[in-house]
Each structure stands twice: as structure tokens, then as C-alpha cells.
Amino acid sequence: MKAIDWITQVLEMAAALAAAPVFLGWVNQCRAWLQNRRAPSLWLPYRNLHKLFHKEAVIAQNASPLFRIAPYVVFGAMVLAAGIIPSMGTRLPLVVSADAIALVGLFAAARVFMTLAAMDVGTAFGTLGARREMMVGFLAEPALLMVIFVASLISSSTALPVITEHLVSGHLGLSPSLAFSAVAFILVLLAENARIPVDNPATHLELTMIHEAMVLEYSARHLALMEWAAQLKLFNYVCIGFALFLPWGVATGHIGPEGLLVAIPALAVKLAAAGVALSLIETVSAKMRVMRIPEFLGTAFLFAVLGLLVHVLLRT
Amino acid sequence: MTTTFPSLLTGCVALLCGWVLVGLAGLLRPESVRFAGRTLFTLGAALGLGLAALAGASLLSGGIERLILPIGLPELPLHLRLDPLSSLFLFLLGASSFGISVFAGGYFREGEGTAPGLLCLQYHLFLASMGGVLLANDAYGFLVAWEVMALSSYFLVTTQHRLPEIRRAGFLYLLMAHVGALCLLLCFGVLQGGSWLFTFHAMRAAHLSPGWAAAAFLLALVGFGAKAGLVPLHVWLPDAHPAAPSPVSALMSGVMLKTAVYGMLRVGLDLLGRPVWWWGLAPLILGLFTIFYGVLFAAVQTDMKRLLAYSSVENIGIVFAGIGLTIVFAGSGMKAVAALALLATLYHCLNHAFMKSLLFLGTGSVLHATGERNLGRLGGLIHRMPWVAWLTLIGTLAIAGIPPLNGFVSEWLLLQSFLFAGRLPHAFVNLLIPMGMALLVLGAALAGYVMVKFYGIIFLGQPREASLARAHDCGWLERVGLLWLALGCLALGLFPLQVIRALGAVTAQLIGAVVPQASPHWWLLAPVPGRPVSYGPLVFLTATTAVVLLTVLVVRLTYRQRVRRGPAWDCGFGAVTARMQDTAEGFGQPIRHLFQPFFEIERQLPEPADREPRYRIAIRERIWRLLYEPISAAVDRLANTAARVQQGRISVYLLYSFATLLVLLAVALIS
Numbered sequence: 001m002k003a004i005d006w007i008t009q010v011l012e013m014a015a016a017l018a019a020a021p022v023f024l025g026w027v028n029q030c031r032a033w034l035q036n037r038r039a040p041s042l043w044l045p046y047r048n049l050h051k052l053f054h055k056e057a058v059i060a061q062n063a064s065p066l067f068r069i070a071p072y073v074v075f076g077a078m079v080l081a082a083g084i085i086p087s088m089g090t091r092l093p094l095v096v097s098a099d100a101i102a103l104v105g106l107f108a109a110a111r112v113f114m115t116l117a118a119m120d121v122g123t124a125f126g127t128l129g130a131r132r133e134m135m136v137g138f139l140a141e142p143a144l145l146m147v148i149f150v151a152s153l154i155s156s157s158t159a160l161p162v163i164t165e166h167l168v169s170g171h172l173g174l175s176p177s178l179a180f181s182a183v184a185f186i187l188v189l190l191a192e193n194a195r196i197p198v199d200n201p202a203t204h205l206e207l208t209m210i211h212e213a214m215v216l217e218y219s220a221r222h223l224a225l226m227e228w229a230a231q232l233k234l235f236n237y238v239c240i241g242f243a244l245f246l247p248w249g250v251a252t253g254h255i256g257p258e259g260l261l262v263a264i265p266a267l268a269v270k271l272a273a274a275g276v277a278l279s280l281i282e283t284v285s286a287k288m289r290v291m292r293i294p295e296f297l298g299t300a301f302l303f304a305v306l307g308l309l310v311h312v313l314l315r316t
Numbered sequence: 317m318t319t320t321f322p323s324l325l326t327g328c329v330a331l332l333c334g335w336v337l338v339g340l341a342g343l344l345r346p347e348s349v350r351f352a353g354r355t356l357f358t359l360g361a362a363l364g365l366g367l368a369a370l371a372g373a374s375l376l377s378g379g380i381e382r383l384i385l386p387i388g389l390p391e392l393p394l395h396l397r398l399d400p401l402s403s404l405f406l407f408l409l410g411a412s413s414f415g416i417s418v419f420a421g422g423y424f425r426e427g428e429g430t431a432p433g434l435l436c437l438q439y440h441l442f443l444a445s446m447g448g449v450l451l452a453n454d455a456y457g458f459l460v461a462w463e464v465m466a467l468s469s470y471f472l473v474t475t476q477h478r479l480p481e482i483r484r485a486g487f488l489y490l491l492m493a494h495v496g497a498l499c500l501l502l503c504f505g506v507l508q509g510g511s512w513l514f515t516f517h518a519m520r521a522a523h524l525s526p527g528w529a530a531a532a533f534l535l536a537l538v539g540f541g542a543k544a545g546l547v548p549l550h551v552w553l554p555d556a557h558p559a560a561p562s563p564v565s566a567l568m569s570g571v572m573l574k575t576a577v578y579g580m581l582r583v584g585l586d587l588l589g590r591p592v593w594w595w596g597l598a599p600l601i602l603g604l605f606t607i608f609y610g611v612l613f614a615a616v617q618t619d620m621k622r623l624l625a626y627s628s629v630e631n632i633g634i635v636f637a638g639i640g641l642t643i644v645f646a647g648s649g650m651k652a653v654a655a656l657a658l659l660a661t662l663y664h665c666l667n668h669a670f671m672k673s674l675l676f677l678g679t680g681s682v683l684h685a686t687g688e689r690n691l692g693r694l695g696g697l698i699h700r701m702p703w704v705a706w707l708t709l710i711g712t713l714a715i716a717g718i719p720p721l722n723g724f725v726s727e728w729l730l731l732q733s734f735l736f737a738g739r740l741p742h743a744f745v746n747l748l749i750p751m752g753m754a755l756l757v758l759g760a761a762l763a764g765y766v767m768v769k770f771y772g773i774i775f776l777g778q779p780r781e782a783s784l785a786r787a788h789d790c791g792w793l794e795r796v797g798l799l800w801l802a803l804g805c806l807a808l809g810l811f812p813l814q815v816i817r818a819l820g821a822v823t824a825q826l827i828g829a830v831v832p833q834a835s836p837h838w839w840l841l842a843p844v845p846g847r848p849v850s851y852g853p854l855v856f857l858t859a860t861t862a863v864v865l866l867t868v869l870v871v872r873l874t875y876r877q878r879v880r881r882g883p884a885w886d887c888g889f890g891a892v893t894a895r896m897q898d899t900a901e902g903f904g905q906p907i908r909h910l911f912q913p914f915f916e917i918e919r920q921l922p923e924p925a926d927r928e929p930r931y932r933i934a935i936r937e938r939i940w941r942l943l944y945e946p947i948s949a950a951v952d953r954l955a956n957t958a959a960r961v962q963q964g965r966i967s968v969y970l971l972y973s974f975a976t977l978l979v980l981l982a983v984a985l986i987s
Contacts, residue, residue, distance in 0.1 A: 053871075058880050059879055061881050062778060066709075068879075072867050072868055075864075076863040076867055079863050096850050096852060097850070097856050097859070098856050098859075099849060099850065105717065105718060105724055108716070108761075112716060115768050119898075121777070121886075122892075123897070124892070124896040126897075127772075127897045131905075134764070134765045134768055134906075135906040138761040138765045141757070141764070142758045146753070149735060149750075149753065152735055157849055158732070159848050216885060225867070291909065294906070294910050301754075308754070309750055312746055312747060312749070312750055313747070
């Protein structure tokens, strides 16, 4: 492992930390434009985080230590996840220790801690949010794994950078199995990040909320960490999508400063396009009833399994 | 490989005899909790630790030892053998029983059904008989130990025999155990292959026709499947586990189910010689179905021990799916992948022994502290019982498959063997593999759901009953037991490479191949050579901890705002009561709703005008109506028909004797 690899590693995590709030700001801005509203500033998520970090934290009387640990664990998991996803370069030293299955495990860890923290205070909303989050999770998580497995089978590895390098090497058009997976992935992305057809990030309406219900008891720095972690999660998911389906522009092989010169603008362009696409999806679709969510995710799971079956059928 | 000097084996036998003696010592002062409970159980725990050490040494040496003891049948002395497979399971028995026995030393109190001394005898006989099953090298010794195991655990299950539902659970357990034992008896009968020699050595040498070999395999699958809890033979498990005292549940779920897995591996991969690939389909398909079925029922349970019992069903499903996969691969001549699948299976057995024992013991402490098994009457115990709560959290995360704990490692290995199955020669199986993978990951994700429900409802939130305010943390012996098992979960999760190296002898014995280590680092698990696939739990843990600590540090240094405690916010609604939290039924509702066809639901909803609204729901398994009730009705009918012969008058019986004599005479005359 060379020093430059470690620099890339740290750079990726730092870039994710910095870019995740802007990306959310960008999605919100696009959405506002599409809906004929005046757009909020691109930097609003930053200001929000800044404000939250400076407030006095209020914690419920019966909150246990688990409640105070959880934001740090969730945030840490998301930062680490950003370090295993090849968003700019594929030479990441950490990836040797954590492949894509471990990445999904990391997301699961964050989810479990978040739901446990939501149940900790023992309010009606907290447990409701936890239950709904697990309902989303138990279908979204296997669907994501199946999506990754299709790419793993194509490139015979479960390490994301290896998959990306294999896909970017170009001796492969978009295979039909990956097309199925892409559809499944978009559905999972929407569900996992509490975006519109599944959850509405802008409302506190009890009938619909999932993510907001879970973080309801948090305030100040704890809330800031939870919010930042959610933004990082969205960023990470989008980057997983790039790594699997749009791997172009990522610096493969041994990269130096010149590799990053291509990779950073490429990532920025892809993120901008993804933000537009995401806001478009959110604008044209309507929020669905909570009990319809499993159908939505069931579809995603079936698409992912179909992708895998198509791969096996075409191979033999 | 083979050593003749039986040192380790003699040691193991001595320790098993030690367990029997400890048990018998309990009869000296059967009413004394202090003597029989504390002293003897701790002594038994020490013997367990010794057994683990001996078995571990044997596993690492990879040798085979044999011993013939001059007891048993006249023609068939007792054959014993210690090889890598039995060493592994003996290690599992010794290491997890150490934690369970220490815990049990602080657990049993006075006035709870069976006297402590008698309990001590049953418990240690149970332990020794499990050891006997693992060491036996002939069918007779195996079955005797198997029956002692079934009977001693039956008495342990019915400790609270004054309660009718516990007697019923015990009866069901005994019945299923004997259906299974009958199949095993027939299985061994087939396996001897006409030689009428019942040593395992002779069975390995016997040449069975393909049909008889398949019959033996299926009989073993039914026999061991009934003990392990493979659907549809699992029905005794959700009744027996809650009925037994918690250390016994831990022992049954953590260790006894594994003896069935041991038996399946012994017969399927050792005694039958090289397996045929399509035999593997039965355990694979049944195992995958069991995963899904077990976890669905776990999600809708309201009794914490029943929930764990169904979770055990799920984990047994994972193990049997692994066995099936191993056989499919081994039968198709793909030794490397077969070794990987077998490794994942064995690893999961070890993991489950630790994590499930830990969880069962945790529920035992909760049960003692609160007297409640019903999730709907618990809550908020993390404040009253921090030791139990935090140690149980480790088991909860482990069984939910969260890295870097141990549950993740075995699932990771199993997924790798599914992924790199390569191209099997059978098109149908090639399509089955992705479906199996889908079911496996779905089951793993649902297990996360179940575990969040289990932990969140028992330990988090507000106490649902006023009496919970009097709950107390467990005593120091119980803490030691829980701590040991939790440390086991951590060690198995963090040092997979060392575990795999130790398991190498077993895969070499059964498959003839070892899972290689494709990485030069001692902390990096890379089981598939030529493929860039690796996992390093230590680095994973270090990186996570480092990032989390860094965040804490930065936040602390930058923002020195204090923390204030206040009432819960809950969107500004006033008066938050404990009744407003999700109940266990409520938390499982999405699963119940989604997978309705699996459940037989009986529900009573209140009328709008009810003065005292009551909501009641009962969930049963459809399998009772579809399978077991018809069978029991048929047995009843048959028995009634046969009962007509029984007239109760002496003259009629004399007539029967006369008729029999006549028939026999006729037969003699004709032949």
C-alpha cells in the first residue's frame, strides 16, 4: 500500500463528508425549480448543521446511554461506508477488509442502532418509526445485496473497486441482467433514503413519516449527526449506483494527481445529473400509503432476483 | 495422521464420567441450593472447560484416536473415536457449556419444581450423554447415548411439571424425539449393509446399492432433522424451549441441536462415503424453507423464549442449507467450493452455540428479575439490568448478522460459497442457487427485524408494567456466564482466520479439501484463491471505532454545549404513557400482514360501542391443521379399530390363544 492510496482513501471520506450536504441542497433546489417554487440556497443544509451543532442538547429523561451513542455509531458507519465505495479512485486500502457484503452489513448496523435508539425513549412515534424502518429495511437490504451480487458474478468479486474496474474496462456492454438490477437499485435507493414515493423528508405527518419519526427525540448535535448521516447515506447510495452502473471517469489502477483531475469533475457531473434525476422522480411520483411500501420493495427485490436469474440463464 | 496412543480420548472419557459423578453427587443433598446449585454446577463448568481444552488440542492436531471399552452388548463392546469432526463438536459442547453451567450455578433457586439435586443429576447426565453421542463409534453406543440425551432433556424440560402446558410440551418433545430415534434405528439398520456389524468402521466399509444409500440418507435426514428442528419436524421446539429453565433452553438450543447436525454430517458425509449430488437437494430446499418459515414465525411471537426458539429453527435452516450445498458440490466433484460451504456450516454451528446460548441466558435473567416471559409486559430494562442488557446486545447484534461480530462471518462465508458455485453440471440446480441466495439474504434481513423487536421491546423504551421498577440485575456467577459467551461471540467474529485454520482438519476429513488462505496477512480472511475476495474484521472494527471516536472527539472539542434532560418531546403530544409504545404484536404487525397465508390467525376485535374494549390475537402454525392433526386423527382411528380386539373377557382371550395355536399348527403342518 502506497501513501497515495491512503491519501485517496482519506480524500474520499473527506469529500463525501463535504459533498453530502451540498448534494442534498442541490436535490432540494432542483425539486423547488421543478415545482415552480423559489429554491432554497444550495448551502442551506450546511447552515442547518451549523445551527444544530451550536444548540444545547435536550435529551429525554428516560433515555439510556444507547440513545446517546447511536448518533455517533450511525454517523461513523456512514463515513466508513463512504471510504469503501469507489467514488473517485479504486485503490482504496480499506476495501481489502470490507467488501460489498460488509458494506451492506455496515448499513444494517447503522439501521439497527438507529431503530434501537428510536425505541429507547419509548414514545409512540419512536416505535412507529422503528417498525416502519425495519419494514423497509428487511426488503431493501436483500434487494441491494442481490443487485450487488449480479455485478459480483459478472466480475467474480464482491469487492466494489474490483467490480468497478472490471465494468469500466469496457469489454462489456450493459448486460441485460444489469438492466434489471439498475431498476431494482433505483427503487431501493428511493426507499432507503426516505425519498418521496416511500417517505417524505419534508413532513411530520404521522400517517406517513418514517425517518423523521425515528429522529424525533434528537436535538442539537445529536440531531445534526443523524441528519448528516442521512445525507451521507444518500450520497453513498448514489455513489454505489455510479460504481455499479456508471463507472466511467473513476480513476482506476494506480492513480496520481492526474487521475483525480479527471475523477473529481466526473463525479461532480454525475452527481449533478443524479440530483436532477432524483428530483424529477420525486416530483412526478406521489407518496404512497405505508402498507403499499412492501409491494414497492417486493418489486425491487423481484427485479434484483430476476437480474440474477437472467445472468445465470445467459451464462449457461 | 492416526495415533494409537489414546491420551486425549481417555481424557475426554474421564471428563464425561466426571460429569456423571458430579450429577450423582447432587443426590447427596438434593434440597440444598448452595451445594447442588452453586458448587456442583461450577464444578461441572470447570469440567466443561477441560473438555473444550482437550477437544481443541485434538482438533488442532488433526489426529484420530480410537478406544474400545469392554462394556455394552456381549458381541459389541463400546467403541469410541475422537476424530476432527467429533473434536469440533466436543469443543462446542465444552466451551459453551462452561458459560451455561457457570450461569446455571447462580440461576437455580429454591421452590421451583424439581429439587436442585435432581436437576443437577439430570443436567449433568444430559451433558455427558451429548458427549457420548459425539464420541460413539458404533451404532449401539450412539443410540444409547442419544436416548439418554432425549430422556434427560425431557426431564429437564418438565422441571415445572405441575403446569399442564409444560407436561404437554414435554410429551410433544418426547414423541418427536422418538419418531426421530426410530428413523435413526432404521437408518443404522440400512447402513450396516448386511454385514450385521454395527461399528461405524464396518458401516464405512459396507457397499450399499444406490437405492439403499439414498434411503439411509433420507432416514438420517428425518431422524436428525426431527432433533434439529427442520420444518415440518420442528413443532416440538417452540413449545419445549420456553417450558425448560433458561440454562436448559440454552443448552438444548445451543448444543443439543448441534448434536443432530453432527449426526447428519457423520452419516451423510462420512459413513455413506462419497455422497450423490442430488441427495443434497433435500436438505438444501428444506433448509431454505426452514430459514424463511422460522424467521417469519419468530417475527410474530409475543413470548421472548418462543421467539428465540423460532430463531433457532431459522438458524438450523441455515445450517441444513449449508449441508445441502456441501453435498451438492461434493457430489458434483467440486471439492474446493464444497469445503467452503462445509466450513460456513460448521462456523455457523459454533456461532449459533454461543450467540443463542447468550440470548437464552439473557432471557433467563430477565425472567428471574421480572417473572415475565411475555414481551408485552416488559420494557426499559436497560436501566435496571445494565449488565444483562449490554451483554445481550452483543448476542443480538451477532445473530442479526452485524459485522464485525460472529454471525456475519458465517453468513459471509456461506454467501461466498453460493456466489462462487461456478457452473454446476445440472441446469436446474444452477437456477436453484440464485433462488437459495435470495432466500438466505431475505432470511438474514428478517432476522435483523426479529432481533430489533426482541431487544427493543425487552430492554428499551418505558417499562410496560409498574412491577418492573423492582427488577434487579443478575448475580456475579450469571454475569461471568454471560460474559464468557459474549466474549466467545466477539472472538469468533474477530479472529475468523484462526477458527478456519482449526476447522481445516474437519473439512479435510469429510471432503478431502481444505479452504486455502489466499492472503499473506493473519488478520485478513481470503478464502477463494485467485479471486479478490477478502474480509478483515479487525481492521473493520478498528476503522469503525477510530471514526466514531474521532467524531466524538471533534464534537466534544468544538461544541461544548451542555446536555439537558427534559420530558420526551414526541411531537408535542402531552402525557406519554408506556401503553403508547408498540406492543410485541404491533411490532410484528407488518410481517403478519404481509405473509398472512403462512399464519393461522384467530383475532377478536372490539366493537365500536364496547365498554371494555379487548383485543386478542392468537397465531398458530397451519402445519398443525394440515399435517399433524390428520396424522393424530388417523392414529386415533387405528387405535380404536385395534381396540375392538380388546374385549376384557377372559373367555375371548382364551379363544384368541386357541385360534393362534390352530393357525400355528396349520402353518407347521403345511411347511
